Amino acid sequence: MIGPAKNSVPATNPTKKLLLSPDSIINLDHGDPTMFEPYWRKLGEKCTVEISGSDLMSYCSDIGNICWFLExxxxxxxxxxxxxxxxxxxxxxxxxxxxxxxxxxxxxxxxxxxxxxxxxxxxxxxxxxxxxxxxxxxxxxxxxxxxxxxxxxxxxxxxxxxxxxxxxxxxxxxxxxxxxxxxxxxxxxxxxxxxxxxxxxxxxxxxxxxxxxxxxxxxxxxxxxxxxxxxxxxxxxxxxxxxxxxxxxxxxxxxxxxxxxxxxxxxxxCQHSDSENFFKYGQCLMAERWEKLRDVVKNSQIFSLPKYPQEWCNFISKYSESHPAFAWLKCKEDTNCESLLRAHKILTRGGERFGVGQEYARISLLSRERDFNQFLERLSGIKTAGQGIRTT
Amino acid sequence: MIGPAKNSVPATNPTKKLLLSPDSIINLDHGDPTMFEPYWRKLGEKCTVEISGSDLMSYCSDIGNICWFLExxxxxxxxxxxxxxxxxxxxxxxxxxxxxxxxxxxxxxxxxxxxxxxxxxxxxxxxxxxxxxxxxxxxxxxxxxxxxxxxxxxxxxxxxxxxxxxxxxxxxxxxxxxxxxxxxxxxxxxxxxxxxxxxxxxxxxxxxxxxxxxxxxxxxxxxxxxxxxxxxxxxxxxxxxxxxxxxxxxxxxxxxxxxxxxxxxxxxxCQHSDSENFFKYGQCLMAERWEKLRDVVKNSQIFSLPKYPQEWCNFISKYSESHPAFAWLKCKEDTNCESLLRAHKILTRGGERFGVGQEYARISLLSRERDFNQFLERLSGIKTAGQGIRTT
Incomplete structure (x- = not known):
């Protein structure tokens, strides 16, 4: 479920660029892929579409096709x-x-x-x-x-x-x-x-x-x-x-x-250099985020992450491992991972929603950079499973 | 149901402007409102939107609103x-x-x-x-x-x-x-x-x-x-x-x-003259089409149309009658109206689809002008209920 989260950072609204205060909620519950905005912004007018008032008025796109509404x-x-x-x-x-x-x-x-x-x-x-x-x-x-x-x-x-x-x-x-x-x-x-x-x-x-x-x-x-x-x-x-x-x-x-x-x-x-190649650019960005995240988790006593095998990627012509869009974070000591993170104002989605235990939480890694960095900072500050959780 | 109709006029595809041959099928089955294209085309750039590659990337539009995806x-x-x-x-x-x-x-x-x-x-x-x-x-x-x-x-x-x-x-x-x-x-x-x-x-x-x-x-x-x-x-x-x-x-x-x-x-x-006012323009256009259609039906021995009362319209500040988007045509003599029209290569939707008898058919009046005129021409040529229907 996507929807209004009280007091959450309007990270989802590209027009607002508020600074993150320590009290702000970071919403990493859904996988809103706003991290890719800077890439497309850089391309400028190359991707701009212009649609006039009389374009595209009909229900139909291609009446000879089975999928008649497909352009x-x-x-x-x-x-x-x-x-x-x-x-x-x-x-x-x-x-x-x-x-x-x-x-x-x-x-x-x-x-x-x-x-x-x-x-x-x-x-x-x-x-x-x-x-x-x-x-x-x-x-x-x-x-x-x-x-x-x-x-x-x-x-x-x-x-x-x-x-x-x-x-x-x-x-x-x-x-x-x-x-x-x-x-x-x-x-x-x-x-x-x-x-x-x-x-x-x-x-x-x-x-x-x-x-x-x-x-x-x-x-x-x-x-x-x-x-x-x-x-x-x-x-x-x-x-x-x-x-x-x-x-x-x-x-x-x-x-x-x-x-x-x-x-x-x-x-x-895809025919051009790495920085112009969206998928290579994205691959580097995701690899960077995962490296930073793994660094934080490595120094943590309570969190762990899945490991992914190295595989040959035909597209980048290199061995590489997966850098998924979500971190599937596991807490030790049977802690409720989603609650623990929520106590630190990080909204994620708990394991039970995915048919497994509450020790897991899914965290979007596709947010804007500011939110990702703030998330890492807060994560690195969590030292114990009870920290920040009110028991009343 | 909208979808591919064999041999039908690609009236639904604004990029193709084939001439209507007597053999062409006129598809008036669905209410594709292409008749309004010329109005919007005339307005030129006034209605043009330009969207850059980095616009509108998030799932969310307004996280404070109940309908969080509404712009x-x-x-x-x-x-x-x-x-x-x-x-x-x-x-x-x-x-x-x-x-x-x-x-x-x-x-x-x-x-x-x-x-x-x-x-x-x-x-x-x-x-x-x-x-x-x-x-x-x-x-x-x-x-x-x-x-x-x-x-x-x-x-x-x-x-x-x-x-x-x-x-x-x-x-x-x-x-x-x-x-x-x-x-x-x-x-x-x-x-x-x-x-x-x-x-x-x-x-x-x-x-x-x-x-x-x-x-x-x-x-x-x-x-x-x-x-x-x-x-x-x-x-x-x-x-x-x-x-x-x-x-x-x-x-x-x-x-x-x-x-x-x-x-x-x-x-x-709506603040300007009648010709710039889309709704007044549309009202005149629909009134014209209905007048032409009523003329054809009046001279027919087998078709009839509903009558609508005169009512005061607050918007145009005049008495007017309805000029619906569809003609609800009735055939005399318990004829299957849809079949009769199909025999003349006019695709419509028969009364049984609307929970009533087969003597009715619904005909879109929102097509492009060429198709509307051709429809009238063919309709005026239908003199008897059996005309054109093969009985084998």
């Missing part, structure tokens, strides 16, 4: 981007655009379960814990008769059809994952929102039936609400399109146009 | 617009923005029924027939346990809580409607998408608990997918916001920015 230039940019980065097979795939990958996740559930049968139980939806905290709510909030959240894939033992979400790199913990249930009646949705060079080595082009990506995490443009699915099967692509048609009659054309432009600039940048 | 300048423009046009009370109302009013309709259903009770039946959703053809699908497509389509409000006789949608002016038939069930356990959603001066006289500012409006029908910008709700109750506004958060993590910032700009220009135009 052709966005579809082209998406396919070229995947070819350039090498993170997914996009040739001969249907592209379905959504209002963020949030909507596409729900479109995929609908596509894999509809029309269903009136007398049948809803189909179980599972994901390996720790799993993304919003899947459960997105699956269950309308109490659909088509699908129903069934929790941790590791403990799933119900017979019959099911859907497994595979999130890789995983949100919250950055792990590279594969499906765990592996039964014939299962269908898979691969959420690859974080499979980009800045977060993890690109070891191969992903090649799955339904792959979800988002503009929010690829380039940091969360406000545009643009996600896309690469889909193998025509019927699934058609049903996902149907879902988006019924739920929002398509997807903002302005956002699509701007996404096409910015992805185009990102692709072009 | 403040859009909220302001919406309230000023309603004050200027006089079609709805917007002071002291919560504004909730959605991905079109499609999404807001579903958000309102969720807000009025959640969290519900596990053992309870879904709450009945009704609307007076003829009702908007998409309500049923939008209500039932996920087989929600919270709400369920129950059809025509006139024949609704189930006890207990229910939701009634009041669409006024009505889609498809342009009638001015009020709630019909009127029981204490009922809650109302007012869909006022067409309550604008170009379609109907503005007789008073509407003042209901939940009022839905859309950028698509107010100014003709359907591609932006911007709708808004004016909501009386804080809890309902919060739940509607929650729905949009869970279903799409907010609404395109680019579209919101552009909508704010264009609504601002429309408001300014």
């Amino acid at each position: 052709p230039q966005l579809s082209d940019a998406i396919k070229r981007l995947h070819r350039t980065v090498g993170n997914a097979v996009s040739e001969d795939r249907y592209v379905v655009v959504g209002t963020g990958s949030t909507q596409l996740y729900q479109a995929a559930l609908f596509a894999l379960t509809s029309p269903g049968r009136a007398e049948a139980d809803p189909i179980s939806v599972v994901c390996a814990a720790p799993y993304y905290s919003s899947y459960q709510e997105e699956t269950d909030f309308l109490r659909s008769g088509l699908y129903k959240w069934a929790g941790d894939a590791y403990s799933f033992d119900k017979d019959g059809p099911y859907i497994e979400i595979v999130t890789s790199p995983n949100n919250p913990d950055g792990a590279i994952l594969e499906a765990v249930v592996n039964r014939k009646e299962g269908k898979l949705i691969h959420d690859l929102a974080y499979y980009w060079p800045q977060y993890t080595p690109i070891t191969h082009p992903a090649d799955y039936d339904i792959m979800l990506f988002t503009f929010s995490k690829s380039t940091g443009h969360a406000g545009s609400r643009i996600g896309w699915a690469l889909v193998n099967d025509k019927v699934v692509a058609r049903k996902m399109t149907k879902f988006i048609e019924v739920s929002s009659t398509g997807v903002s054309k302005e956002s699509q146009l701007r996404a096409a432009k910015i992805l185009g600039v990102a692709i072009e940048g | 403040p300048q859009l909220s302001d423009a919406i309230k000023r617009l309603h004050r200027t046009v006089g079609n709805a009370v917007s002071e002291d109302r919560y504004v909730v923005v959605g991905t079109g009013s499609t999404q807001l309709y579903q958000a309102a259903l969720f807000a009025l029924t959640s969290p519900g009770r596990a053992e309870a039946d879904p709450i009945s959703v009704v609307c007076a027939a003829p009702y908007y053809s998409s309500y049923q699908e939008e209500t039932d497509f996920l087989r929600s346990g919270l709400y369920k389509w129950a059809g025509d409000a006139y024949s609704f006789d189930k006890d207990g809580p229910y939701i009634e949608i009041v669409t006024s002016p009505n889609n498809p038939d342009g009638a001015i409607l009020e709630a019909v069930v009127n029981r204490k356990e009922g809650k109302l959603i007012h869909d006022l998408a067409y309550y604008w001066p170009q379609y109907t006289p503005i007789t008073h500012p509407a003042d209901y608990d939940i009022m839905l409006f859309t950028f698509s029908k107010s100014t003709g910008h359907a591609g932006s997918r911007i709708g808004w709700a004016l909501v009386n109750d804080k809890v309902v506004a919060r739940k509607m916001t929650k729905f949009i958060e869970v279903s799409s993590t907010g609404v395109s910032k680019e579209s919101q920015l552009r909508a704010a700009k264009i609504l601002g220009v429309a408001i300014e135009g």
Whole structure:
């Protein structure tokens, strides 16, 4: 859940640049990717789009396409981007655009379960814990008769059809994952929102039936609400399109146009030097943040972080380790990690929201620099698990 | 349903300007409001928005607001617009923005029924027939346990809580409607998408608990997918916001920015002469189209149209009648009106989709001029109910 946090730093509002006081709350609960703003600001007019009053008025973008509300230039940019980065097979795939990958996740559930049968139980939806905290709510909030959240894939033992979400790199913990249930009646949705060079080595082009990506995490443009699915099967692509048609009659054309432009600039940048290459720039920035964070955690008696293996990244042509968008921080001594951090005015998301213990918390590392540095400073000041927590 | 229609005129694609051949299909099935393009084109740069690569990157727009993803300048423009046009009370109302009013309709259903009770039946959703053809699908497509389509409000006789949608002016038939069930356990959603001066006289500012409006029908910008709700109750506004958060993590910032700009220009135009006043311009254009259409129908032996009363319009300060966005055409002799028109390569939507008989068809009057004129020409050529229909 994103939303108003009382007294929180308006880090989310780029127009306000208040100084951080020691009393300010640092909101690292959600992964608002504002750290990438300076990169795009530096590019100046190169990424600017201009839209006149009579542009983009129709509901339709491409009536010959299954996804009739997808702007052709966005579809082209998406396919070229995947070819350039090498993170997914996009040739001969249907592209379905959504209002963020949030909507596409729900479109995929609908596509894999509809029309269903009136007398049948809803189909179980599972994901390996720790799993993304919003899947459960997105699956269950309308109490659909088509699908129903069934929790941790590791403990799933119900017979019959099911859907497994595979999130890789995983949100919250950055792990590279594969499906765990592996039964014939299962269908898979691969959420690859974080499979980009800045977060993890690109070891191969992903090649799955339904792959979800988002503009929010690829380039940091969360406000545009643009996600896309690469889909193998025509019927699934058609049903996902149907879902988006019924739920929002398509997807903002302005956002699509701007996404096409910015992805185009990102692709072009990949031909140039490291500092102009958004993904290499992002990779360096994330590596720096992780180095600083690991330094603080190394000197701590109570916190620990996951370790990631070195892998060859085809994109940067180097061995590298993952530098996930979130830190999956663990507290020793069975401490409630989220509460401990909250006592130090750092808002994070506790392990229980991800289907695991309260000793974990997920912390966004995509904030503006000022907030990230302040977070490190406060973290390094926490010496004991009880520090700052009121027991009354 | 909007979507690909085989061999149809790409009237929906503003970049293609093919000439209409007698064999072309004219797609008047959906209400794509492309007739307003010339007006906005004439305004030139006045409505142009420019968005740089680093703008609008955050998920959040206004973290102090219940609807935390609503851009403040859009909220302001919406309230000023309603004050200027006089079609709805917007002071002291919560504004909730959605991905079109499609999404807001579903958000309102969720807000009025959640969290519900596990053992309870879904709450009945009704609307007076003829009702908007998409309500049923939008209500039932996920087989929600919270709400369920129950059809025509006139024949609704189930006890207990229910939701009634009041669409006024009505889609498809342009009638001015009020709630019909009127029981204490009922809650109302007012869909006022067409309550604008170009379609109907503005007789008073509407003042209901939940009022839905859309950028698509107010100014003709359907591609932006911007709708808004004016909501009386804080809890309902919060739940509607929650729905949009869970279903799409907010609404395109680019579209919101552009909508704010264009609504601002429309408001300014209301201070000027008739030709610069979008709503007066639109009112004249719709009146002209209706006059031409009534002329053709008057000379026909088989078609008829609804009659609308003269009412005082506060906005144009004149008596006027309604000029709805759709023609609700009726065929004599129990003919299938949609099939008859399809035989003449005019795509429309048949009465059965709206909960009434096949002698009716809904025809969009918001197409580009070329298509509208061609439609009239073909309509005037239909002399008998069997003409052009193959019986094999």
